[in-house]
Amino acid sequence: MNKKILAIYFSQTGQLEEIINQFTAPLTEAGNIVEKLRIYTKRPYPFPWTGKAFFEQMPDCVHGNPTELQPFELKENKYDLIVLGYQPWFLSPSIPSNSILLHPSVQAILKSAPVVTITGARNMWISAMERIKKSLKEAGAILVGNIALVDKHHNFVSFVTILHWMFNGRKDRYLNIFPKPGVADEDITNTRAFGTTVLNHLEKNDWAGMQGELVKQKAVVIKYPLMFIESKATKIFAVWARIISKKKNRAPWLVAFKYYLLIALFVAAPIILTVDAIFFKPFLSKRIKQQKQYYTGVNQHINN
Numbered sequence: 001m002n003k004k005i006l007a008i009y010f011s012q013t014g015q016l017e018e019i020i021n022q023f024t025a026p027l028t029e030a031g032n033i034v035e036k037l038r039i040y041t042k043r044p045y046p047f048p049w050t051g052k053a054f055f056e057q058m059p060d061c062v063h064g065n066p067t068e069l070q071p072f073e074l075k076e077n078k079y080d081l082i083v084l085g086y087q088p089w090f091l092s093p094s095i096p097s098n099s100i101l102l103h104p105s106v107q108a109i110l111k112s113a114p115v116v117t118i119t120g121a122r123n124m125w126i127s128a129m130e131r132i133k134k135s136l137k138e139a140g141a142i143l144v145g146n147i148a149l150v151d152k153h154h155n156f157v158s159f160v161t162i163l164h165w166m167f168n169g170r171k172d173r174y175l176n177i178f179p180k181p182g183v184a185d186e187d188i189t190n191t192r193a194f195g196t197t198v199l200n201h202l203e204k205n206d207w208a209g210m211q212g213e214l215v216k217q218k219a220v221v222i223k224y225p226l227m228f229i230e231s232k233a234t235k236i237f238a239v240w241a242r243i244i245s246k247k248k249n250r251a252p253w254l255v256a257f258k259y260y261l262l263i264a265l266f267v268a269a270p271i272i273l274t275v276d277a278i279f280f281k282p283f284l285s286k287r288i289k290q291q292k293q294y295y296t297g298v299n300q301h302i303n304n
Helices: 015-029 051-055 058-063 095-102 104-110 126-139 155-168 185-189 191-204 210-216 224-245 251-279 285-296
Strands: 004-009 033-038 081-086 114-121 142-150
Touching: 004 015, 004 095, 015 033, 015 081, 015 114, 015 185, 015 191, 051 251, 058 095, 058 224, 081 095, 081 126, 095 104, 095 126, 104 126, 114 126, 114 191, 126 142, 126 224, 142 191, 142 210, 155 224, 155 251, 185 191, 191 210, 224 251, 224 285
Parallel strands: 004 033, 004 081, 081 114, 114 142
Antiparallel strands: none
């Protein structure tokens, strides 16, 4: 019997749409009914971005405030599998992604449904995924799989290239020196393999062990330096968002936040990582291993 699958997502640049298409290809080829639904916001976000427009989204994004979506219809009342595509903004689920999760029509079909999440991120997605987990749990969904595709280049390099892409609208090599921004074409194509793994479990209606198989396929890879930086930055972003949201004139505060990001990335982060590598990391190997195992999985901390 053919399965009914919904792949729902927002994609500003088209990258996440490419990922969704590759991932769902094996599901479609096996004869299943795959409904792909790209969501649009009622007030479109600019692309390419301007710096002002992009940083204006930070407080609402961090606070999880939704935006209004363009009307859409779901073809089914129930699905055998829901694929949720999302992207992180400011270490949180993007405003459109959060808006999808909070939409009444989506919440209705999430109840008791198995869900696979998939993201295309620069390199930090853990904090956003933790909030996605919480939203899915509140909706009564069953998270059975998580896939995180990232730009594998060095943090500094990917920062430069993503800004080139965001503010110029071109996914090409900046100055013909830097690599192409975003998730590599090869990695996007290889997402089909993850789709095949999900298909095998979908056909048996048995999700046990699937995330472990995806991890072995490197559908999720945790790099300690990025995990460490993100754990600190998420808390600081929350403080900035709280301060800025209370200001009548946000413009100077958003500029200050932008320069904070630059200083944090290029000055503070290397120093903090060096101190951690010398004084803390050598004595925390067991804890770090446990953290990596947790973040590559689909379980949720009890206190969340």
